[in-house]
Amino acid sequence: MAAQKASGAHDLPTPDPESPYRSRKPYRFSTLCATVDNPFAKDQYGSSSVPIYQTATFKGVAGEYDYTRSGNPTRTHLEHHIAKISSAGHAFAVSSGMAALDVITRLLKPGDEVIAGDDLYGGTNRLLTYLKTNGGVTVHHVDTTVAENVLPHVKAGKTAMVLLESPTNPLLKIVDLQKIAADVKERAPDAIIVVDNTMMSPYCQRPLDYGADIVYDSATKYLSGHHDLMAGVIVCNRDDLAKHMAFIINSVGNALTPFDCFLLLRGSKTLAIRMDRQQSTAMRVATMLERLGFKVNYPGLPNHPGREVHERIASGYGAVLSFTTGDKALSERIVGATRLWGISVSFGAVNSLISMPCVMSHASIDAATRAARGLPEDLIRLCVGIEDPEDLLDDLERALLEAGAITVSANADEHQYVRTTLPKTEVSISRAVEKLAFNDSGLTRRPREYREWMVSAPGKVILFGEHAVVHGVTAVAASVDLRCYGLTTPRHDGKLSVQFCDIENFYHEWDINNLPWDAVTTIQVGQEHPEQLDQTLMEAISTRALPASIDAAPKARGAATAFLYLYMILAHGGERPSFNFSARSTLPIGAGLGSSASFSVCAATTLLLLHQRISIPALPAPTREGHGSDPGHIHVSHQGRRAIPPPVAEEVNRWAFVAEKILHGNPSGVDNSVSVYGGALAYTRAGFGKKSGMEPIHGFKSLRFLLTDSKVPRDTKKLVAGVSEKKAREPEVVNAILDGIQSISDEARRALADPELSREALLSALSALIDENHAHLVSLGVSHASLEAIRAKTAQSIYKLSTKLTGAGGGGCAVTLVPDDMREELLQQLISDLLSDNFQPYLTSVGGSGLGILSPYGQDAPFTPPETPNDANDEAYLSREPLRATFQEKSVLELPEWAESRGRWLYV
Ligand SMILES: Nc1ncnc2c1ncn2[C@@H]1O[C@H](COP(=O)(O)OP(=O)(O)O)[C@@H](O)[C@H]1O
Ligand SMILES: C[C@@](O)(CCOP(=O)(O)O)CC(=O)O
Incomplete structure (x- = not known):
């Protein structure tokens, strides 16, 4: 492997001056990018494009090349080109950015100490942790954005490497590479300063000029620019380091393949022109988000704390930016709502990408470490491509609007978007849900309401895509006009009971205090249920809560397990409400029409209501005084449609999905989504590398x-x-x-x-x-x-x-x-x-309403059923007919109409 020595690389391929009177200036960056000639390796046929030497071996013994692991003409061309555009003496091309770091960290020996940033790319972090555990290397993570933080860890003879990145990813913090390199060299001259320059590319930042010994890039990003290959490049000026790294690459065998070298060479020709476009659009995106009131991280913004340092060491701001919304669920909705911005890790390609680092590129850093390093869970990263800037801005604005992050300003003379008021970042999702949806202060728990809650949710018909939807294929499904109904009635005897009218009228009651509470890890308000079910709780319910007789009724077993699981895991703040839950369906059970999903939605809704994790909107207060028949405010009746706000629907859908997992094992989530939202949907589940989510279908x-x-x-x-x-x-x-x-x-x-x-x-x-x-x-x-x-x-x-x-x-x-x-x-x-x-x-x-909740405001008095003694026995409740009695008596045919006539129904 010949380290590509591009002697005189700094001015290549500027020809010699034509005459002392008409001297030529060195070529500028974009010219260097576009011209790949290597005067030391002329093509025998004068081909304009460097050919792909797709060969493993070369014949003969005296030639320049023998085996592609050690050297290949296409790679030589690429390495010469990279050295040239980086103004470096040596360049190497390897199989990925991580492979580049692997080569570099192999310069370390056991006992060596490394100083690294604390806001590094997740993969870098993973490799360093591996070296710590297996390579006897000590790693100090410090906040390198304050140059002074580095010095206390620098020890002459011990500090072997300092690993820096600026701007950091994904928080875009600026590190003074120049100052740190100078300080470290002063105390520990042998320490190797390594810079990951991926976020900037050689176009915007050239750390070798500021004291770095080795600079590497994930060339998968800006250098190649098309997300069609993986590559890493390493550049340096020191011959000793180059020789050592050439040895490592040849030994390890991770040099870039000829075909990928060709692709990278091709992509790098347009680096400057791509970067120009990407950076200018990034600036517009950052400005728009900042104007809307989001906290935006982009070094090009005038108020960025590191802007001054950045402008000293770099000549552009890059095309990656990030921002926070104050709410992880809101961020997820925004990411899901964009169309033009692809949800993907990585950056630097011609197409724009959007991601949530905490669940994607930085998921390999555990949550506690992420929190310790100040990486917000709601952070959204944007990587700007070369699409028309107007389209990118439009799409982002539309997604922010759809997700509820911005709204049309009420005061503006013309339509103007403003940020929706959000609670503080620490405020839990459910609090945010309450505040957004109900104008509730969200700070105090409401007193227990002794009401009967009636809810209903439709079944579904999958028109296309069942089973395949479990494996990431899009399903097309619609709600049907057959529904499950759920009713909770308060009890006052410390018991919880269920009645499944359709499953041989199964009834069972539990002493709430005797439930296996020791097996529960409560999901706190604002947290989401993990992807997997809590097997300890499942086991405890199965062995210690369910009656032995239930084994003979597997349908009731599933339903009771799902109900108890949600009841227990949702209980919080020491509150364990006592009530009966009855379910009835007009759907055939277990016939493929989503009886389980509609049951799950009814159970989740009532449990979230009773555990006070959601509430329904209060009746609008009059904005002026009423007179006679004028109520004082305008109430537009939508037959209940859109009365349940989207955040409540989302929360119900998440928990209904948990119940579905208990009933189905590995459900796709299409059934519960149709049951909550109603109408017709195209549904694609998350986790299959393509855009997930739901789109309503009309017609x-x-x-x-x-x-x-x-x-x-x-x-x-x-x-x-x-x-x-x-x-x-x-x-x-x-x-x-x-x-x-x-x-x-x-x-x-x-x-x-x-x-x-x-x-x-x-x-x-x-x-x-x-x-x-x-x-x-x-x-x-x-x-x-x-x-x-x-x-x-x-x-x-x-x-x-x-x-x-x-x-x-x-x-x-x-x-x-x-x-x-x-x-x-x-x-x-x-x-x-x-x-x-x-x-x-x-x-x-098909296509009717989704989840419905019977407004409890019509109930003239809180209701207590006669079978459970009430401390406050009063006339009001004795005079009322309990919903529960009739609910159980009505025939399947009568049930929908009777339910409808009970009062005002609110729908999603
Ligand atoms: N009305 C109901 N009451 C109680 N449990 C129900 C009801 N409807 C459905 N379930 C639960 O859902 C299961 C049916 O799920 P599944 O076999 O997927 O049928 P479907 O295709 O109708 O969703 C039942 O065995 C039961 O556990
Ligand atoms: C088979 C499947 O695609 C649809 C659900 O079927 P059913 O309604 O339980 O018969 C499973 C799923 O999507 O969760």
């Missing part, structure tokens, strides 16, 4: 579907697990099916969103997609003879309808698209045909 409500319950029982948990096992066994087969289903969902969304598509064309497209999706589900092994029988029946020549299984399959329900022009008699004939085959058809409409 669904007008479609008619026939849902047919095969009445064949099945177990969602087992079916979902079965598909995962198949995927592990035959990844290629299953991945191809998943890709196919993704295209179906995409196609369906496109068709539904196309206003110019005729109704006829839309229906026939959806029918074809239904058949195609069903075929994929058959290949996944989740169909059933009963479902195939329903399909065959609906496909008969007199009907010619398309049907697919919906939900987990293996039995359960099938969904049939009913065309607009289907004659009523024919439809009735199909229904009776299905009935005579012992199937249960439901003709439903």
Whole structure:
């Protein structure tokens, strides 16, 4: 491996002066970038682009190259080019930025001491921790933004390396590289000053000029600029270090491959022009966010504390910035709401990216260390690309608005966005939720309310994408007009009870104090439930809380476990409310129409209400005095729609998902999301490297579907697990099916969103997609003879309808698209045909309301049921009919209308 010595690299390729009278100035940076000629390695054919020497070996014994690990002409060209644009004597290209750091840290020996910043890239931190544990190296993390902090740790003969980064990532703090290098060299001349220059690139900052011995870049970022390769580059001027590193690279074998060298060389030609655009847009983005009132970290802003130092050591501000919102959940919503800004780690590419470092690039640093180093959990990092600046600003502004971070100013003459008032950063999410949603001061607990709470949530029909959605594919689903209802009634005897009317009227009560409280780790207000269930609590509920008799009723076992788990983990502040929870559904249970999700949503909502983690909006106070029939304020009735604010819906959805995990094992979250939000959604779960989230789909409500319950029982948990096992066994087969289903969902969304598509064309497209999706589900092994029988029946020549299984399959329900022009008699004939085959058809409409809460404000007095003694026995409660008694008596057909007539319902 020949360390590329670019002698005279500083002025290459400036030719000699033409004459003493017409001297030529050295070429400027962008010219150096664009010209890759290497006068020491002329191409034999004069090719304009450096060829890829895609070869492992070279013939002969006397040539310059023998083996690509040790040297390759494409790499030589690249290394010469990097040395040239970095004004360095030597350059090396290796397989990633971390590989570059690995090479550099291999210069260390056991016993050596390293001083490093405390706001470093997560990967750097991970490698240093490894060296500490396994390499006998001592690492001092200090806040290098104060140059004086470094000196106390500098020991002559001991300090072997000082590792610096400026600006830091992701907080964009500035480190005075020049001063620290000078101070360290004065005390410990042998210490090697290493700078990670990735955030700046050689265009903006050249630390070798300020005393650094080694500078490295993750060339995956700005240098290559297109996120199509991984590479690291190292530059230095010292021959001894270069020789040592060349030896390491050759020994370890992590030099960059010829093809990637070619790509990097190609990308680096446009470095200057890309950076110019990216930096100027970054400045506009930072300015906009600051104007809106966010705390923005960007060294280009006039009030940035390190701006002066930065301007001394750098010639640009880079294109990475970060800002905080005061609320992690709000930040997550913003990140999820952007469209143009891709959610991704890394930076420096031509396309703009958005991320939350604490959950992405810096997740490898544990939460306690992140907190100790002042890395806010709500921090959003933006990496600006070369798109049109107006589009980037528009998209960000729209996402801030959609997430509720900004609002239109009420006072402005013209529309102007202002930041939504937020509680202090430390204030918990639920407090923020309360304050945002209810104008509640959020500081005091409300006194216990002895009310009955009635809630309801719809089931769902998955049109496209069930099962695949568990593995990251987009599902298209809509709410159905069949619902689960939940009702809580206060008790005064220290007991908690559940009544599952649809599961053989299962009833059980517990002494609250006898529940296994020792096994609970409460999720504090404002915290989110971790991804995994708390197995200690699950075990304790299973062995110490559930009655042995429940083993004979697995459906009740699941429901009771989910209910108790949420009851216990949500209890906080020593409050353990005593009440009965009754559930009733108009949905078939366990048939693929989301009975579990609607049950989970009802349970989560009532538990969050009773544990006072959410509350519903108070009636608006009059803004002026009323007279006669004039109430004094305007109340626009939306039939309850949009009366439950988005933060409350989100909180319910998070906890309903936890209940779904208890019932289903590995649910995707589509069922509970549809049940909370209602309407129709395209849902993609997080964690599969693509944009996750939900998008409402319009144009669904007008479609008619026939849902047919095969009445064949099945177990969602087992079916979902079965598909995962198949995927592990035959990844290629299953991945191809998943890709196919993704295209179906995409196609369906496109068709539904196309206003110019005729109704006829839309229906026939959806029918074809239904058949195609069903075929994929058959290949996944989740169909059933009963479902195939329903399909065959609906496909008969007199009907010619398309049907697919919906939900987990293996039995359960099938969904049939009913065309607009289907004659009523024919439809009735199909229904009776299905009935005579012992199937249960439901003709439903889709896309109706999501979660509903019956406003308790109509209840004239707090209610106490007679079976539990009340300390304050009074006339008011005795004169009222308890909701609970009638709730249980009504038939399934009467239930919806009766519930509706109880008072004002508030919906999401
Ligand atoms: N109304 C209800 N009352 C009590 N538990 C219910 C109710 N509806 C659903 N569940 C719970 O959800 C489970 C059904 O889940 P699942 O098999 O996924 O069916 P679905 O496809 O209808 O969601 C039941 O076994 C039960 O534990
Ligand atoms: C099979 C699945 O995609 C849909 C849920 O099915 P069901 O409603 O429980 O039958 C699982 C999931 O998305 O969680």
